[in-house]
Amino acid sequence: METKKVAIIGYNRIPFARMNTSYSEQGNQDLLLASLNGLIDRYHLKGKRLGEVAGGAVIKHISESNLIRETVMNTTLDPATPACDLQQACDTGIEAAIYIGNKIALGQIDCGIACGVEAMSNIPFESSPRLRKALLKANKEKSAFGKLKQLLSPKLKNWMPIPYKGQEPKTGLVMGEHTEITAKYYNISREEQDQLALKSHQNMAKAYDEGFFKDMITPAFGLDKDNNMRRDSSIEKLSQLKPAFDKQNGTLTAGNSTPFTDGASAILLASEEWAKANNLPVLAYITFSELAGIEYVENKQDLLLAPVFAAERMLKKAGMNLSDFDYYEIHEAFAAQVLATIKIWENEELAKKFGLEKALGKIDRSKLNVKGGSLAAAHPFAATGGRIIATLAKLLHEKGSGKGFISICAARGQGVTMILEK
Numbered sequence: 318m319e320t321k322k323v324a325i326i327g328y329n330r331i332p333f334a335r336m337n338t339s340y341s342e343q344g345n346q347d348l349l350l351a352s353l354n355g356l357i358d359r360y361h362l363k364g365k366r367l368g369e370v371a372g373g374a375v376i377k378h379i380s381e382s383n384l385i386r387e388t389v390m391n392t393t394l395d396p397a398t399p400a401c402d403l404q405q406a407c408d409t410g411i412e413a414a415i416y417i418g419n420k421i422a423l424g425q426i427d428c429g430i431a432c433g434v435e436a437m438s439n440i441p442f443e444s445s446p447r448l449r450k451a452l453l454k455a456n457k458e459k460s461a462f463g464k465l466k467q468l469l470s471p472k473l474k475n476w477m478p479i480p481y482k483g484q485e486p487k488t489g490l491v492m493g494e495h496t497e498i499t500a501k502y503y504n505i506s507r508e509e510q511d512q513l514a515l516k517s518h519q520n521m522a523k524a525y526d527e528g529f530f531k532d533m534i535t536p537a538f539g540l541d542k543d544n545n546m547r548r549d550s551s552i553e554k555l556s557q558l559k560p561a562f563d564k565q566n567g568t569l570t571a572g573n574s575t576p577f578t579d580g581a582s583a584i585l586l587a588s589e590e591w592a593k594a595n596n597l598p599v600l601a602y603i604t605f606s607e608l609a610g611i612e613y614v615e616n617k618q619d620l621l622l623a624p625v626f627a628a629e630r631m632l633k634k635a636g637m638n639l640s641d642f643d644y645y646e647i648h649e650a651f652a653a654q655v656l657a658t659i660k661i662w663e664n665e666e667l668a669k670k671f672g673l674e675k676a677l678g679k680i681d682r683s684k685l686n687v688k689g690g691s692l693a694a695a696h697p698f699a700a701t702g703g704r705i706i707a708t709l710a711k712l713l714h715e716k717g718s719g720k721g722f723i724s725i726c727a728a729r730g731q732g733v734t735m736i737l738e739k
C-alpha cells in the first residue's frame with residue numbers, strides 16, 4: 318500500500334507563562350481553546366470538518382477525561398470533527414503529531430490538528446486513600462449519623478490534599494534530581510550548562526526582535542510574549558544562582574532548568590492534496606520519527622536520555638548521519654540533559670559504552686535551537702512538542718530547502734526523535 322506524504326501546513330500557540338503568573342486563573346480548556354481558535358482564524362478553518370484533532374495534557378482533572386473533544390466542541394470547527402486524548406509525558410505533543418501524521422500517511426484522514434496544553438497553575442490535588450475510602454463509605458450510608466461517623470473516621474492528616482511533585486514513581490526522585498545525577502555521571506560542568514541557558518534566551522530574544530514569532534503566537538489573557546524569556550540574563554548572574562536539587566554539590570539551578578509552565582500549542586497537518594485544495598502552502602514534511610525507552614531505575618543518570626537510542630534507530634532507517642541537518646531542535650528540559658545527550662552522540666568511546674554501535678556524528682552548535690529552546694520559552698509539558706515542530710517547520714520553509722532534526726526527552730525514561738524535510 319502506498320503511503321501519503323505528511324505535510325505541516327500551519328501552527329499557532331499562545332505565549333507560554335511561568336506557573337502562577339499570567340494564566341493563574343485559566344484551566345486546560347481555556348488555554349487550549351485560545352490556541353486552537355488562533356489556528357482556526359489564521360488558516361480559515363471555521364465551519365470545516367477536519368479528519369481528527371488529537372492531543373492532551375500531561376496533568377488533567379478527572380472532569381477533563383475528554384479534554385480535546387470538549388475543547389473542539391467549543392471552537393468554530395464543525396462539531397462533527399472527532400477528537401482523541403493522548404498522554405505521554407513531555408512527548409505528548411510530538412506523539413500527537415505522529416498519531417495524526419500516521420493517519421494521514423495511511424489515507425485514513427486527509428487533515429488534522431495535533432495539540433497540547435498544560436495548565437500547571439490549576440493542577441489537581443490528590444486525596445489520601447484513607448479519605449477517599451471514607452467518602453465512598455459515607456456515600457453509601459443511609460442515615461445522617463452513619464455518614465457523619467464515616468466522615469469523621471480519617472485522622473486530620475488524611476484530609477490534607479496531596480500536591481503534584483513530579484516524582485518518578487519507580488525511583489522516588491524528581492526529574493531535577495535525576496538530571497543532577499546525569500550531570501555528575503557524564504561530567505557536564507556548571508559553566509557549560511549556564512552557557513547553553515544563556516544562548517537559549519539570547520536566541521529567543523533575537524527571534525522576537527526579528528519578528529520570527531509574529532505569525533506563530535496569538536496573545537491570550539493579556540499576555541503577548543513568553544514571559545520566562547530574559548533579556549537581562551548573563552553568565553555572571555547565572556553563575557551566582559544556588560543549586561536547586563543538590564544544595565551542597567549540585568550544578569542545576571533555576572537558570573539552567575525549565576520552570577513549571579502554563580501554555581498551549583497546535584499544529585495543522587494534512588496530505589498534499591488537502592493543502593492544495595485549501596490553497597495552503599506546505600511548510601515542511603514529517604518524514605521519520607522514532608520512540609525509544611530506556612532503563613533508568615538501575616541507571617538513574619539515564620532517565621532523560623532515551624532520545625540517544627531513538628536517534629540511532631531513526632537515522633539508520635533514514636540512511637542519514639547526525640551531521641546531515643540544517644537545524645537541530647533539542648528540547649531543553651535541563652541544559653545538562655541536552656549536553657549529556659549530545660556528548661554521547663558525538664563521542665565514540667562514550668557512545669559504545671552507552672550501547673550505541675558507534676557515535677552518530679557531530680552537531681554544529683550554531684544550528685542548535687536557533688530561535689531559543691525550552692529554557693527560554695519555558696516548558697508547558699504537552700505543549701512543547703507543538704512549539705518545537707512549528708519552529709522547525711517555519712525555519713525550513715523560510716530557508717526553502719533542507720532537513721531538520723528534533724529530539725524530545727520525557728519522564729519515565731522515554732524519548733522521541735523526528736526528521737522534518739522541506
Ligand SMILES: CC(=O)CC(=O)SCCNC(=O)CCNC(=O)[C@H](O)C(C)(C)COP(=O)(O)OP(=O)(O)OC[C@H]1O[C@@H](n2cnc3c(N)ncnc32)[C@H](O)[C@@H]1OP(=O)(O)O
Pocket residue numbers: 405406407408483492493514518547549550551554555558561570571572573574575576577650651696698726727728729
Ligand atoms: C515532564 C517530562 O516528561 C520531561 C521533562 O521535560 S523534564 C522537565 C520537567 N520540569 C521540571 O522538572 C521543572 C523543574 N523546575 C523546578 O522544579 C523549579 O523551576 C526550580 C526548582 C528549578 C526553580 O524553582 P525556583 O527556585 O522557584 O525558581 P525561581 O524563583 O523562578 O528562580 C530562582 C532565582 O533564579 C533567578 N533566575 C532564574 N532564571 C534566571 C536566568 N535565566 N538568569 C538569571 N537569573 C535567573 C530568578 O530571578 C530567581 O532570582 P530571585 O530569587 O533573586 O528572584
